[in-house]
Each structure stands twice: as structure tokens, then as C-alpha cells.
Amino acid sequence: MAANREHQLRQAAIRWFVRLQTAAMDDPERSKFEQWLLASQAHQQAYEQVATLWERFDSAPALENLADAMEQQAYFKKPQRNGRIKKTVAGVLSAAVLVFGLTHGYQEYERWQAAPVLQAVAQAGFGQISRQRLQDGSELTLNSGSDAEVTFYRDRREVHLKRGEAIFDVARDPDRPFIVLSGNARVTVYGTRFAVNRLQRLVRISVDHGLVKVEPQNTTASPLWLRKGEVAEVPNAAAPLRSSHQAADAFSFTQGMISFDHADLSEIVETLSRYRRPPLQLQAALQHSPAQVTAVIKTRNIEKFISQLPQLAPVRIDHRDDSAWVVPVTSRTKK
Structure with a gap:
């Protein structure tokens, strides 16, 4: 009866250990774990044993040692050996294998869950x-x-x-x-x-x-x-x-329309450039211009709108090589 209770306690400690490996700091599971841990000194001892055991076997060389130890279980199966020692070692070994399997199994599940499906x-x-x-x-x-x-x-x-x-x-x-x-x-x-x-x-x-x-x-x-x-x-x-x-x-482009609502020059140039090559260029001096434009235009009339932009904002359009530039109006260019 006592052996069965000890086994159940060890299994509970293993389950808590595995859960906490991936639980966030604010996970409600941590509060439940603390209640379980404080409920009994036996719970604390069981969990400490599992945690200590995992630290020993959480590396490749240690796992090799675990395999060697499992092979040596035969030594404890001899009749003259104490049955209590045999049960204790077998229990510890099985607990180590279970913790390793559950933890790494959960890690594999997390990797599977995180892998894209499309x-x-x-x-x-x-x-x-x-x-x-x-x-x-x-x-x-x-x-x-x-x-x-x-x-x-x-x-x-x-x-x-x-x-x-x-x-x-x-x-x-x-x-x-x-x-x-x-x-x-x-x-x-x-x-x-x-x-x-x-x-x-x-x-x-x-x-x-x-x-x-x-x-x-x-x-x-x-x-x-x-x-x-x-x-x-x-x-x-x-x-x-x-x-x-x-x-x-925002949905008007599906109807071949572009809507500007108090748009600054940066937004206007960036939006219009989506429809033309080479893109429309904005001179750096206008990046933070306070000028705003409200207009609705058809995408097929973009070039016409660009040519009329100086009527809507204090700018002019310069054509340099194959590019069109939006530049500020200076005193020399004003009529």
C-alpha cells in the first residue's frame, strides 16, 4: 500500500515537472503547483527528487550513463540482494526515463505545433x-x-x-x-x-x-x-x-479609385508610385511639409493628377531623365 502511494506521488511530481518546463510565469498552472507543493512535505521531497534527477540526466553523456545503469539493473535482480534496494533503483530509473520521455515528447509536440502547414x-x-x-x-x-x-x-x-x-x-x-x-x-x-x-x-x-x-x-x-x-x-x-x-x-482601389483625405505629400507620392514606373520622387525638403491634399482620382488619370498637383499644393513637377520629381516652389519659380 505504501509502495503504491509512493509510486503515485512520484508520478504526480513528474507530471508537475513536465508541465512547468513550458509554462509562462503568469500561467495559472503555477499557482496550482504551489498549492500542491505546500500541501505536504512528501510532495516537496518527491518534486525535489525528480528535479535533481532531471539535472543529472539532461545531457547526452548523462543519458549514456543512464543507459549503462539500466543495463546494470540485472545486478539487483539477484535473490540475495535486498528487495527494497531493487525497487528503489528500478523506480528511480523508470522515473528518469519517464521524465525524459515526457519532456522531450512535449518538446517534439511543440516543434510540430510551431511548424508551418502552408x-x-x-x-x-x-x-x-x-x-x-x-x-x-x-x-x-x-x-x-x-x-x-x-x-x-x-x-x-x-x-x-x-x-x-x-x-x-x-x-x-x-x-x-x-x-x-x-x-x-x-x-x-x-x-x-x-x-x-x-x-x-x-x-x-x-x-x-x-x-x-x-x-x-x-x-x-x-x-x-x-x-x-x-x-x-x-x-x-x-x-x-x-x-x-x-x-x-481604403477599399476604393478595387473600383479603380484612389482617395486622399488630408494626405501629406509623402503619402501622395508613395501611393501614386505604386502605379507607375519609374516611381514618383519627393524632394527631401518636402518630407515634412504641412501641405495636405484631399482628392479622389481614377487610377487611369494618375499622370493627369500629377501634372495638376501644383494647383493643389505649393510644389512643382521637375522631369529629370526618366523620373518625375515633386519639388518645393521657390521665390524664383513663383509667378
């Missing part, structure tokens, strides 16, 4: 819109000059928007969140439709419908929760902020 590249050429239906039924729409990497895991779905803008129509899956990483932004949903626009200075997220979680990757700021019609912007090194932009504007 990897793909999604791109849209200049002047094109690319639509792709993903393995889970979600639909990805990339605007001209955009580039994304899709990686699905067993416990989550991830898309890294490296350049440009995209619309995500996400198939609902409560067990696998859909995560978009772009710039400093991390966007998490389970089933909704939203757009992400990666600009040089920030990432803009616009929600068509559903619930969207927006948080920064580079800071510990609290996340924002967006609903239908709401917009947020995540600067490169700051917390996300709500924006007064119209969410519908």
Missing part, C-alpha cells in the same frame, strides 16, 4: 490587382505594387504585408486567429473584412465589418479595438491611434 507568396504587379483565395477560405486582395507572405500554422494564420496595401476577407475560425503583421502593426481577427495600408511612416487599418484588434509590435501600449467603419493608424515607433479617415476609402 507558406505562400502573394504579389500584385504594377497596375494590377491580385485576388487570392487562401487554404482556409479567406480572400486576400492586393493592390498594385503590393507584396505579402502567407504562413499558416496549426494554431494561427499569419500574413506579413511587406509592401503596399491589401484587403482581407477572413474566414471565421475561433481556434485559429488571423494575424496581419506590417511595419509596427499587429492586427488580430477571427473573421471579418478589413484593409491594411503600409506607408513609409505608419500603417493604416480600416474596418469594413467585424471586430479588429490593433496593437503595436515595438511598444507595450494597450491595443485598440476597431469596429465597423473605424480606422486606426500605427506609427513606426508609437502606440496606435484612432483616425478620422473614412474606412470606405
Whole structure:
């Protein structure tokens, strides 16, 4: 009876040891473990034995020694040897093997869980819109000059928007969140439709419908929760902020339209460059210009809009070789 209780206690200690190898510091399991540990001195002794045993065998040479020790169990099977010694050594050896098996088995499971089940590249050429239906039924729409990497895991779905803008129509899956990483932004949903626009200075997220979680990757700021019609912007090194932009504007590129809402010159040049080669260039002196432009244009009229830009902002267009430059208006060029 006592031997059986000792065996059960050792098994419990082994299970706790294995669980704690991967538990986070704030995991509720740690609180339960502390209650179990403080409940009895026998629990403390059993756990200490398992932990000490694991330290001895957590290396390749030590495991070889363990194998040698297991071969030597025959020595303890001789009738003249004390039965208690035989049971003790056999129990210790079996505990070591079990801890090793469970821990390394769990590590193998974690590696299996972390391995991608789908990897793909999604791109849209200049002047094109690319639509792709993903393995889970979600639909990805990339605007001209955009580039994304899709990686699905067993416990989550991830898309890294490296350049440009995209619309995500996400198939609902409560067990696998859909995560978009772009710039400093991390966007998490389970089933909704939203757009992400990666600009040089920030990432803009616009929600068509559903619930969207927006948080920064580079800071510990609290996340924002967006609903239908709401917009947020995540600067490169700051917390996300709500924006007064119209969410519908982010989806207009599918209709061949570009919408600017109080856009600065940097955003205008970057956006227009997605549709033309060579790209439109902005002189450094205008990077932080306070000038803003509100306009709606058709993508087929981009060159016409560029030629009319000096009527909307204090700039002029210089053509150098094959490139067009947006430069500030100086006193000498003013009429």
C-alpha cells in the first residue's frame, strides 16, 4: 500500500515537472503547483527528487550513463540482494526515463505545433490587382505594387504585408486567429473584412465589418479595438491611434479609385508610385511639409493628377531623365 502511494506521488511530481518546463510565469498552472507543493512535505521531497534527477540526466553523456545503469539493473535482480534496494533503483530509473520521455515528447509536440502547414507568396504587379483565395477560405486582395507572405500554422494564420496595401476577407475560425503583421502593426481577427495600408511612416487599418484588434509590435501600449467603419493608424515607433479617415476609402482601389483625405505629400507620392514606373520622387525638403491634399482620382488619370498637383499644393513637377520629381516652389519659380 505504501509502495503504491509512493509510486503515485512520484508520478504526480513528474507530471508537475513536465508541465512547468513550458509554462509562462503568469500561467495559472503555477499557482496550482504551489498549492500542491505546500500541501505536504512528501510532495516537496518527491518534486525535489525528480528535479535533481532531471539535472543529472539532461545531457547526452548523462543519458549514456543512464543507459549503462539500466543495463546494470540485472545486478539487483539477484535473490540475495535486498528487495527494497531493487525497487528503489528500478523506480528511480523508470522515473528518469519517464521524465525524459515526457519532456522531450512535449518538446517534439511543440516543434510540430510551431511548424508551418502552408507558406505562400502573394504579389500584385504594377497596375494590377491580385485576388487570392487562401487554404482556409479567406480572400486576400492586393493592390498594385503590393507584396505579402502567407504562413499558416496549426494554431494561427499569419500574413506579413511587406509592401503596399491589401484587403482581407477572413474566414471565421475561433481556434485559429488571423494575424496581419506590417511595419509596427499587429492586427488580430477571427473573421471579418478589413484593409491594411503600409506607408513609409505608419500603417493604416480600416474596418469594413467585424471586430479588429490593433496593437503595436515595438511598444507595450494597450491595443485598440476597431469596429465597423473605424480606422486606426500605427506609427513606426508609437502606440496606435484612432483616425478620422473614412474606412470606405481604403477599399476604393478595387473600383479603380484612389482617395486622399488630408494626405501629406509623402503619402501622395508613395501611393501614386505604386502605379507607375519609374516611381514618383519627393524632394527631401518636402518630407515634412504641412501641405495636405484631399482628392479622389481614377487610377487611369494618375499622370493627369500629377501634372495638376501644383494647383493643389505649393510644389512643382521637375522631369529629370526618366523620373518625375515633386519639388518645393521657390521665390524664383513663383509667378
